[in-house]
Amino acid sequence: MSWLPARNLMRVDMAGGLGWMLVDVQAGTGFMVMDAQRMILNLPAGQIPPGGMAPSQTARFTREGPARITNLDCVNWRLEDGGEAARVCLTSEGVMLRAESLGSQADARGTLEATAVNFGPQDPARFQRPAGYQSLQMPPGMPSGMPSGITPGGAQGMPRGTALPPPGVTIAPR
Secondary structure, rough: OOOEEHHEEEEEEOOHHOEEEEEEEEEEEEEEEEHHHHHOOOOOOOEOOOOOOOOOOOEEEEEEEEEEEOOOEEEEEEEEEOOEEEEEEEOOOOOOEEEEEOOOOOOOHHHHHHHHOOOOOOOHHOOOOOOOOOOEEOOOOOEEEEEEEOOOHHHHOOOOOEEHHHHHHHHHOO
C-alpha cells in the first residue's frame, strides 16, 4: 500500500504481481490494473465509498495501550461504530501498522499487519493510469471488491471498521 498525499491517492499492489488498484479518495473513484492482461477496470463513484469515510460522530474509541510492530511504536485503539468493532495500531504519524476486525462471525474476522514500513517521497508516475491498456467499465450493481471504507492513512483515513485516529490525535509528517 502506497500513498500520494498531495493528490489524495492510494495505491494497493496485489500479491503475486496480479496487478494493482488506485483509489482517488476525494472523488471516491478509482481503477484496477491487470498488467498481465493489459486491462484497466474503471471503478466509478458509488463502487468505492466516498472520501468522507470517517467513522460516524457517535463512534467510540478506546485506547488500549502501546505496541511495537516492524520496529515502530504504535498505540492500539478499539473502535466501535454502528454495531461493528475493530482494533488498529497507529503510529504517532497515523500510519496503521495493524488492523484487526473484531466481527462476531468467524468468517468476518481478519487481520492486516505491516511487515515493513518505509517513509519517503513517492514517484508520482506510480499513481498514473498506464498508457496503452484496454479500459473496461464495472457493470452497475457489481461489488467492487474493495474493502468498505478505504481512505488514506493519517487523520483522513484508515479502512472503515479499522479506525481512524481518535478526535484530537494530530498527524505530523515524518
